[in-house]
Each structure stands twice: as C-alpha cells, then as structure tokens.
Amino acid sequence: MSAGGPNVRPGGAAPGGPAGPAAAASAATGTPAEGRRVAVLGAGDMGGRHASHWAAAGAQVVVVADADAERAAALAAAYGAEASGDPTEAAARADVDVVSVCLPTFLHAGVTVAALEGGADVLSEKPVALTLRDAEAMGAAARATGRTVRIGFMRRFDPLWRRVEQDAAHLGTPVMAQATLAAGVRPKLLMHDAYANGGPVIDMACHLFDRWERVFGTPPLRVRASGHTFAAGKAEVAAIEHVALDTVQVDLDYGEAGSAQLQLSWGLPAGVPATERHAYVGPEGVLDVDEDGATLRQGPDATTYAASDVDPWREEIFAFARELAGDGPQGVADLAAGVRALRASLAVLEAVRTGGAVDPAMLQPEAEVA
Numbered sequence: 209m210s211a212g213g214p215n216v217r218p219g220g221a222a223p224g225g226p227a228g229p230a231a232a233a234s235a236a237t238g239t240p241a242e243g244r245r246v247a248v249l250g251a252g253d254m255g256g257r258h259a260s261h262w263a264a265a266g267a268q269v270v271v272v273a274d275a276d277a278e279r280a281a282a283l284a285a286a287y288g289a290e291a292s293g294d295p296t297e298a299a300a301r302a303d304v305d306v307v308s309v310c311l312p313t314f315l316h317a318g319v320t321v322a323a324l325e326g327g328a329d330v331l332s333e334k335p336v337a338l339t340l341r342d343a344e345a346m347g348a349a350a351r352a353t354g355r356t357v358r359i360g361f362m363r364r365f366d367p368l369w370r371r372v373e374q375d376a377a378h379l380g381t382p383v384m385a386q387a388t389l390a391a392g393v394r395p396k397l398l399m400h401d402a403y404a405n406g407g408p409v410i411d412m413a414c415h416l417f418d419r420w421e422r423v424f425g426t427p428p429l430r431v432r433a434s435g436h437t438f439a440a441g442k443a444e445v446a447a448i449e450h451v452a453l454d455t456v457q458v459d460l461d462y463g464e465a466g467s468a469q470l471q472l473s474w475g476l477p478a479g480v481p482a483t484e485r486h487a488y489v490g491p492e493g494v495l496d497v498d499e500d501g502a503t504l505r506q507g508p509d510a511t512t513y514a515a516s517d518v519d520p521w522r523e524e525i526f527a528f529a530r531e532l533a534g535d536g537p538q539g540v541a542d543l544a545a546g547v548r549a550l551r552a553s554l555a556v557l558e559a560v561r562t563g564g565a566v567d568p569a570m571l572q573p574e575a576e577v578a
C-alpha cells in the first residue's frame with residue numbers, strides 16, 4: 209500500500225476523531241526520568257534500545273547485565289555504566305530504582321521478581337513470560353512489594369496502530385478482522401526455541417492479541433487453531449532441541465464484538481523479509497493495514513494514513529518515566545494485559561494440540577508451551 213491518493217493525511221486525524229497532524233508527533237520530549245537509576249538487563253537489540261531511550265529521558269544507566277561479557281561491556285561503556293554478567297544480582301541492587309528487562313522471555317520472571325523485591329519498578333519487554341506460573345510469580349511479587357510492573361507492548365505507542373484502533377471504531381459492529389504475518393526463519397535461534405522465546409505464537413502474536421483486545425473491547429472468548437512447524441528439518445534450527453510451532457492459522461471468537469483470523473508463520477525460507485497485513489470489515493466500512501500505513505473506506509472515497517517514523521519504544525519509555533514521576537497516566541501495558549495476551553497465545557497452542565475450541569480464561573497455570 210502506498211501513502212498516495214487524494215486523502216493522504218500523514219499523521220492526520222481519524223474521521224470524527226480528535227487527532228490532528230500533531231497526533232503523530234513524538235510525545236517523548238523533556239527528561240522525565242531525571243534522577244532515575246536504571247539497570248538494563250540484556251545487552252542485545254532491545255537492551256540497546258532501552259538504554260538509549262532511558263538516557264535520552266534523563267535517567268542514569270548504572271548497570272548493564274548480560275551473560276555475553278563483551279556485549280555487556282560495550283553497552284555499559286556507551287552510557288558510563290558498570291557491566292555485569294549476573295542479571296539477577298544487577299536487578300536486585302540497592303542503588304537501582306528502575307529495571308528494564310530485555311532478556312529472552314524464559315528469563316523475564318526471575319529477574320523481575322528479584323528487581324521488585326530489591327525495591328525497583330520494572331519495564332519488561334513483551335511477552336510477559338513464557339508460562340502462566342511465571343507470570344503469577346511476577347504478579348505476586350508486585351502485590352507483595354507494591355512496586356510497578358509494565359509490559360512492553362510498544363505498538364500501543366505506534367501512531368499507525370493507534371490509528372488502526374481509532375479507525376476500527378468507525379466500522380460498526382461486528383468487526384471481522386484478518387491478519388497475515390509471514391517471515392523467514394528468524395536469525396535469532398532462541399526465537400524458535402519453545403522453552404526460550406516460545407516461537408511466534410508467544411513472541412509475535414502477543415502484540416496482535418493486545419491490539420485486538422483494544423479493537424474488540426474484550427479478550428477472545430474462544431480460540432481454534434491448526435499449526436505446523438515449517439522450519440522442522442531446516443538447517444537453521446538443527447541445534448534447537450525443542451523447536452517451537454512456527455506456523456498457525458487461528459480463529460478467534462470475540463463474541464458480539466466480532467471475530468478474527470490470524471495466519472502467522474516464521475517458518476519460511478531464511479531471508480524472506482517479515483511482512484504484515486491486516487483487513488478489518490464492518491457494516492460501516494473496511495480498513496486495510498500494512499507496514500506502510502492504513503486505508504479506511506466508508507464510501508467512494510478512501511482516507512489513507514501513512515506510517516510514521518515515531519519510535520514507539522522511545523514513546524513507551526518516556527511514558528513510563530512520566531508515570532513513575534507522577535506526571536502522566538498509565539499508558540504502558542500492565543501485567544494483567546500481558547497475562548491476557550499470554551493466555552491467548554497459550555490457548556492457540558492448546559487448540560492446535562487438542563483440535564478443539566479453547567477458552568483462554570480457563571487455562572490452568574500449568575498450560576504447556578510445547
């Protein structure tokens with residue numbers, strides 16, 4: 209989809225909505241994290257982003273922890289921080305008051321609990337955790353300590369996905385949604401490990417489940433799915449003992465609000481670029497979305513919205529900093545939202561296993577990831 213056409217309004221308003229061109233402009237200004245002392249756990253892609261945005265927000269990054277000593281040292285040096293090889297110890301340091309968790313998903317719970325018990329507030333990358341039991345442990349520690357945990361569904365801060373949420377509200381009820389996300393085998397092996405990042409059903413679909421909860425106003429009531437592991441037998445994943453399911457076709461029932469279909473694969477030949485497109489159909493119109501933007505049609509004319517270059521991670525970290533400073537509302541997803549998205553993911557895996565319909569709310573803590 210191109211951004212062209214008669215009604216192109218980059219960063220413009222939703223029909224009937226309050227947003228103007230300024231709506232897509234960054235809200236990430238000032239130094240709302242001034243005085244905060246931050247530990248960044250994980251010095252990979254997300255750790256680099258978090259460290260950079262915390263520093264831009266005025267925080268002091270005091271420690272960067274990663275099992276890879278070189279990575280930890282390089283990122284720490286960039287921010288004048290200490291390097292550590294022990295994320296749990298770094299999370300619990302008395303001189304740290306905010307912890308950014310950017311480790312593989314199976315490690316999120318342990319370090320989050322350590323951070324909370326050490327007196328820090330936590331921003332954990334999505335997904336919340338790999339299992340409901342781990343997520344429960346995070347919730348119990350948050351309740352016991354009174355500290356704050358937020359989950360990095362950064363699409364909440366992406367003007368394109370905000371726009372989709374706004375425009376979907378103009379389609380009437382019920383809405384029928386469809387999304388296709390397809391990519392070659394991911395270069396990061398852990399993404400395909402059922403016991404590390406959990407494969408795309410846990411790692412990627414959580415973004416959609418969080419978005420669709422906003423579109424439909426409810427989590428899915430029932431999930432049906434079929435699945436495959438397209439990468440099975442491919443050389444890229446040969447070193448993984450438990451290769452996660454990488455390809456699913458999912459039907460989600462949102463009751464009177466509508467229904468959704470998701471087609472998701474990370475099992476295509478390595479190098480196939482990630483693509484994503486959505487369509488939303490309702491009695492009042494149709495909304496098409498891809499990486500370039502969104503087009504709403506409610507009559508003969510189309511309204512097109514071009515994707516913006518706002519960095520949603522930066523927006524998210526500034527929003528969390530403002531929340532912690534008592535200077536802004538809670539905009540970053542809470543733990544409960546992370547758990548609802550995880551329940552939807554686990555329901556998909558359970559539906560593939562059983563061939564039946566699964567109610568995500570009924571899953572027990574021991575729901576399996578592989």
Ligand SMILES: NC(=O)c1ccc[n+]([C@@H]2O[C@H](COP(=O)([O-])OP(=O)(O)OC[C@H]3O[C@@H](n4cnc5c(N)ncnc54)[C@H](O)[C@@H]3O)[C@@H](O)[C@H]2O)c1
Nearest residue numbers: 250251252253254255274275276310311312313333334335
């Ligand atoms: N919000 C998003 O869209 C988004 C995008 C990518 C990743 N993520 C999430 O961020 C998290 C990290 O992903 P990433 O892409 O930065 O991964 P990455 O592989 O780039 O970085 C992870 C880092 O963790 C370190 N590590 C691994 N095991 C460790 C251990 N036992 N102890 C200490 N360090 C260890 C690795 O050395 C690596 O530097 C994951 O949970 C992932 O799902 C979110």
